[in-house]
Amino acid sequence: MASPLLVNVAELLRRVGSVREIDRQIEADFFKFDDSRIITGSQVDVALTLEALTDGIVVHGTLGAQWGFECRRCLKALTGRAEVEVQELYQAVISDPDAYPITGEQLDLLEMARENVLLAVPLAPLCRADCPGLCPQCGADLQVDRCSCTRAERDDRWAALDSLNFESRVDEA
Ligand SMILES: [Zn+2]
Ligand SMILES: [Zn+2]
Structure with a gap:
């Protein structure tokens, strides 16, 4: 052609x-x-x-x-x-x-x-720089909807981090 x-x-x-x-x-x-x-x-x-x-x-x-x-x-x-x-x-x-x-x-x-x-053409597009994305648990669009599982998810994450810190402290001792 x-x-x-x-x-x-x-x-x-x-x-x-x-x-x-x-x-x-x-x-x-x-x-x-x-x-x-x-x-x-x-x-x-x-x-x-x-x-x-x-x-x-x-x-x-x-x-x-x-x-x-x-x-x-x-x-x-x-x-x-x-x-x-x-x-x-x-x-x-x-x-x-x-x-x-x-x-x-x-x-x-x-x-x-x-x-x-x-x-x-933009490479890694975001609708806006601080787009919060979707809730990884329920799929809600966090930009328009504060779903009820957001808080629980954050608590879990902190809990995981706390236990990691604790373990590393143990290793050093
Ligand atoms: Zn977005
Ligand atoms: Zn959710």
Whole structure:
């Protein structure tokens, strides 16, 4: 399947300083993110400027993608938009180790966009920094519901800790 972000840069390569704008919405499926954080069927916004340099083409602009997943503590469904500023170099003859290739008179923005979008999506999402999560005993969402087993659970934990302390004291003696 041809990349929807394959760009013919023959014009650009002819004159240093010439620019070309790429402004497209591409289905997320094309990027093969293979990452459950990216919402299947959503659109990735690609707004990039290509600019010809003496030794390559610099690509800069923004990428935007919709993400969705569950809070890792309370499992609430979260969605959001990741937006990332990019500045990347493409070269026909690679002299910069971070450069992407220009092949023939074409460059493909797809892999570059894919890598940058994945870096911009949050890694370990929480609905809020201090999300208390679910009660490990009854499963109640502690953010909205103070269940009755919370206190008992805490007491048990202290009891376990107390006995540990006691044992270590015994060992030292
Ligand atoms: Zn949460
Ligand atoms: Zn509970």
